[in-house]
Amino acid sequence: MSTDAGFIELNDINMRFGLPAEALPVVLQGIDLSIAQNEFVSIVGRSGCGKTTLLNIVAGLVEATTGTVTIAGNQVRGPGQGQGVVFQQHALFPWLTAMGNVEFGCRKADISKSEKREVCRQLLDLVGLSHAADKYPRELSGGMQQRVAIARALALDPEILLMDEPFGALDELTRIELQQELLRVWDARKKTVIFVTHSITEALILSDRVILLSPHPGRVFKDYQITLPRPRIRTDPAFNAMYQEIWEGLSA
Amino acid sequence: MSNRISAKDVLLGGIGTLAVLVPWEIAARSGIVDPSIFPSPILAISSAAEKLSATEVLDHMGWSLFRVFSGFLLGALAGITIGIVAGWYRTAGYLLRPMIELLRPIPPLAWIPLAIIWFGLGEPSKFFLIFLGAFFPVVTATYQGVTNVDPILIRAAQTFGLKGIDLLVRIVIPGAAPDLATGIRIGWGLSFGVLVAAELIAADKGLGYMIMHARLLGYVDVIVVGIVLIGILNLLTDGMIAWLIKKGIGRWHEV
Amino acid sequence: MKDWLSRYGPSLLVFVVLLAAWEFATTNGYLKPYRFPAPSKIAMGFVEIASEGFPEDLTIWVHTRTTVGRILQGYIAAVGLAIPLGFLIGAFSTLEKLTAPLIIFGRSIATLSLLPLVIVWFGTGELTKVVLIGYGCFWTMISNVIAGVKYVDPVLIRAARTFGVSGPALFWRVILPAALPRIFAGARMALGVGFMVIVGAEMIGTVEGLGALIMEARNFYRSEITIIGMLVIGIIGFLIASGLLHLEKMLIPWDTGLDEVRR
Numbered sequence: 001m002s003t004d005a006g007f008i009e010l011n012d013i014n015m016r017f018g019l020p021a022e023a024l025p026v027v028l029q030g031i032d033l034s035i036a037q038n039e040f041v042s043i044v045g046r047s048g049c050g051k052t053t054l055l056n057i058v059a060g061l062v063e064a065t066t067g068t069v070t071i072a073g074n075q076v077r078g079p080g081q082g083q084g085v086v087f088q089q090h091a092l093f094p095w096l097t098a099m100g101n102v103e104f105g106c107r108k109a110d111i112s113k114s115e116k117r118e119v120c121r122q123l124l125d126l127v128g129l130s131h132a133a134d135k136y137p138r139e140l141s142g143g144m145q146q147r148v149a150i151a152r153a154l155a156l157d158p159e160i161l162l163m164d165e166p167f168g169a170l171d172e173l174t175r176i177e178l179q180q181e182l183l184r185v186w187d188a189r190k191k192t193v194i195f196v197t198h199s200i201t202e203a204l205i206l207s208d209r210v211i212l213l214s215p216h217p218g219r220v221f222k223d224y225q226i227t228l229p230r231p232r233i234r235t236d237p238a239f240n241a242m243y244q245e246i247w248e249g250l251s252a
Numbered sequence: 253m254s255n256r257i258s259a260k261d262v263l264l265g266g267i268g269t270l271a272v273l274v275p276w277e278i279a280a281r282s283g284i285v286d287p288s289i290f291p292s293p294i295l296a297i298s299s300a301a302e303k304l305s306a307t308e309v310l311d312h313m314g315w316s317l318f319r320v321f322s323g324f325l326l327g328a329l330a331g332i333t334i335g336i337v338a339g340w341y342r343t344a345g346y347l348l349r350p351m352i353e354l355l356r357p358i359p360p361l362a363w364i365p366l367a368i369i370w371f372g373l374g375e376p377s378k379f380f381l382i383f384l385g386a387f388f389p390v391v392t393a394t395y396q397g398v399t400n401v402d403p404i405l406i407r408a409a410q411t412f413g414l415k416g417i418d419l420l421v422r423i424v425i426p427g428a429a430p431d432l433a434t435g436i437r438i439g440w441g442l443s444f445g446v447l448v449a450a451e452l453i454a455a456d457k458g459l460g461y462m463i464m465h466a467r468l469l470g471y472v473d474v475i476v477v478g479i480v481l482i483g484i485l486n487l488l489t490d491g492m493i494a495w496l497i498k499k500g501i502g503r504w505h506e507v
Numbered sequence: 508m509k510d511w512l513s514r515y516g517p518s519l520l521v522f523v524v525l526l527a528a529w530e531f532a533t534t535n536g537y538l539k540p541y542r543f544p545a546p547s548k549i550a551m552g553f554v555e556i557a558s559e560g561f562p563e564d565l566t567i568w569v570h571t572r573t574t575v576g577r578i579l580q581g582y583i584a585a586v587g588l589a590i591p592l593g594f595l596i597g598a599f600s601t602l603e604k605l606t607a608p609l610i611i612f613g614r615s616i617a618t619l620s621l622l623p624l625v626i627v628w629f630g631t632g633e634l635t636k637v638v639l640i641g642y643g644c645f646w647t648m649i650s651n652v653i654a655g656v657k658y659v660d661p662v663l664i665r666a667a668r669t670f671g672v673s674g675p676a677l678f679w680r681v682i683l684p685a686a687l688p689r690i691f692a693g694a695r696m697a698l699g700v701g702f703m704v705i706v707g708a709e710m711i712g713t714v715e716g717l718g719a720l721i722m723e724a725r726n727f728y729r730s731e732i733t734i735i736g737m738l739v740i741g742i743i744g745f746l747i748a749s750g751l752l753h754l755e756k757m758l759i760p761w762d763t764g765l766d767e768v769r770r
Contacts, residue, residue: 061407080413091408094504095426104422105412136504156412261604268605289627350518351525357748358741359699361706362718365725365733370542442703448617449707460620467623475624479616487615 323382335394393435593652651693
């Protein structure tokens, strides 16, 4: 998978909240990561290990106290540098329809309105929601909302998809469905994905690589390459062995 | 909470209304209460009709509606603008908030004497009062709406490269719309109340004037008709605004 | 202290600068002193009205007491009537449907439009003012009490039933507490209505009370006293409203605030 290592580079990221007073708790400490293009990386860790903060730093929504993030050699200085984000809550704009939300994401200035519409329709189609284009977020189920959110993030045509526990609030069946959907989308559109989750199973189903963060302060504790063949099966003994290994790492 | 109203509800409501009106009518006609002081609805309408022509009533009504609409419209517009500016721009918030907070607890009617001092007894002072009635609820609600927009929506928009004025126009203002709608309805109610009071105190046209003038002439029936008319207008216009709001944001926001 | 300063400092500064500008503009003739009495003149007016009174012997304290007294009489009567009636109506849906049009209409009547009628009935004395305040507060209060009772989460009632709670116990232990936030919201709104109405009602047929004071002061070209009266009305309204909010927080500590729940 790793064609050109270092598509996304995190160099010695440190993060404390609030004023730079020494007394404040350190959220992230010395994070160094190198993520290859088209790699699917999951970040796993207990609550409070700074997973979300790390993702927000890559998204450019939060500035690290020290350290740099580069994407394809360009330093991240803010959002909108090719990072599409899917949040924990769907974060759809309630006043726009599903279509409106996806169109919001499509920010290309050089294509006509009808072309734009077509691109967005295809995206809704990709997440299986072309029938719900004119529905408002509150008229959609949780799973559908999150699908729209994914389509919206894809509309930006980002090279990187950052996902912050996107399926955490969904029921088990919907979650499994969406995991498969996401893999399909990832396969079809070839994105680099950073996926934050607290579910080891989810991380194993999806990822090429699982990064384990330890809490207080958040540090990279382990970095697992997942070489299991896809599609991955939850009941596969190799899968379970891997699960066990990560679980032990998490409990250490 | 948007319960549908069934035919049964309407029937029950009708029965309830009649249960009040019928005994009242009977009492007034049989002389148990003095109809010149407690005129029954039907008696009041028929005898008021002899004293007032429909064109006269329509003229008063037209003036009242014109005043309340114009004052409300400008008051709400000013409230929305200032609320957005104070809520979105920090420095403007520092400048505007203390003044709004200081003046807000003063009921609009307490401005009557000052309005007269500033603008005299004519139309401008009434306009000013109604303006205030709409302004304060709308400005507070807008401010609140703008400052309470879900930060995750703002973040989401930022990931699409939105910033500055775009963020304000495309995210913050629609996000504040539900609060704004509440403010507009409260503001309409207040404007209406202020209108009546302003017309009672100084006017030579309008429904408020009509009933105050009827008191001087001792026409209780005209007063009753006037009160009911003002009530109906209030109800209808409020319903209309609620309908407009529902049409505007009802599909994406539960009103 | 430092937090306080950084939070309120800018606002305070703006306020002081504004007052200074106003003073300057008036004393130097940019603003007409009758229309925009200078802050210093307002301050002197306050000393006068607090010690000698305006009109003669009616100090600001007397006016305030009178106004607050009138509001409280009407308000308490209205609330005392609206709470039991509202519970009754809210508890029985048939009764609620029977009375719905009356309540909607009663609420739509502009309270001050009743002024001429109430004068015919009760004259221009105290009763008229109290009745008007009572009327305005009553409808605001009762619609909130009804809504509070009617929209108690049915899950709570079902949950209570599983513990064998029913009848009066259900009312006292489940419905009443669940309806309280809404009732308090109504009580606060009703108070606002009371303040609005009193000012209008006092402008006619009396020289006592804050509404009368501001109107009377205008007649005597004492605009600074009008402004003092307005400020006092605002301050009292603010104080009573915050007192009520405080009481609400004490009585229903579990409430997250109606504003946060029903957006």
